[in-house]
Amino acid sequence: MITILSGKMTIPENDRFVGFAGDNLVITKQFFIKDIVDENYIYRLYLSFDDNTYNYLQLDKTVGEDGTMLTWNVKSDDIFKSGVVMAQIKFFSTSDEIFHTTTDYFIVAPSAEFTDSFADKENSEFLDYENYLNSLLEEINDAKQYLPYVDQDGYWHVFDSEKGEYKKTEISAGLEDYFVIDSELSSTSTNPVENKAVYEALSDLEENKADIDEVYTCNEADELFVNNSTYQRNTGHGIRLGLNNSTYAISVWLENSSGGTLSQSGVTLPLGTMVVGGSYNSTNKSIVLTLKNGSTISFSIADLISGLESASNKVTTISSASTNTQYPSAKAVYDYLQSLNGNG
Helix, strand or coil: EEECCCCECCCCCCHHHEEECCCCCCCCCEEEECCCCCCCCCCEEEEEEECCCCCEEEEEECCCCCEEECCCCCCCCCCCEEEEEEEEEEEEEEECCCCCCCEEEEEECCCCHHCHHHCCCCCCCCHHHHHHHHHHHHHHHHHHCCCEEEEECCCCEECCCCCEEEEEEEEEEECCHHHCCCCCCCCCCCECHHHHHHHHHHHHHCCCCCCCCCCCCCCCCCCCECHHCCCCCCHHHEEEEEECCCCEEEEEECCCCCEEEEEEEEECCCCCHEHHHEEEEECEEEEEEECCCCCCCEEHHHHHCCCCCCCCHCCCCCCCCCCCCCCCHHHHHHHHHHHHCCCC
């Protein structure tokens, strides 16, 4: 590598050869400037040939922590003469500072078209044909940089060289005949899906996670539902719980957005693990069960005890004071005995 330290440029022997006269982009030379890390500098390479002709070019720069790396991609316009080429680098700064390195030399080897015998044949058939091929190559390379493309609506865009930008044409690529891009997720469609739809679905899934502990009672007597079975319908997933009142088995269904069952599982819980206490409400004749979570469930037994006499109505004597309301059994016995005796 070529080094520049305190203004002295040193070119190692294995870096002196820069190619044959007329070579283009075959060889690259790098110059490392120690301890200069200023982005504002401009670096120019000056070349002096044996026949007293001159050339100069600006070098690409990369500024690092320890210094600046200069790069010379050798082109045919740079080394148009063979022989020993003296080289020097000139520094320019935005504050008008200008200084130079010491000079050193490169070697350019001769090539056929740059010899004296070719000097008077610039218009020969061979060179004309070579120039023609080179111009075609340049046109091809330029065309490759600005190839037409098809946008998401299926229309071609071509590059406008005068404006330096692409413009949309009215020419359709016909892609709409081959596929349709869906704007929403679906479990049945086989079409591609817009990135936006996938992103929104994932965002909804993150923001609306189901809380399985939060259970609501549905209008149907035999089933309980999580969030009324509407959780995540927009992303094609739903969770539904059901409770069998006879076996106390809990079933879980995983549904798609259409309400279809994707999978099902269940568990049977002993009633004892749910009920931790109970009592009788004499006012409305109902049994009150206390659940483990602190809530209560009540159900009426009025139909079961209808017509039964309260133990508090028990009496040890039979008299006319017994009434149907207070002592119905005693009243019935008294009335029966009275009918047998025919008097009170």
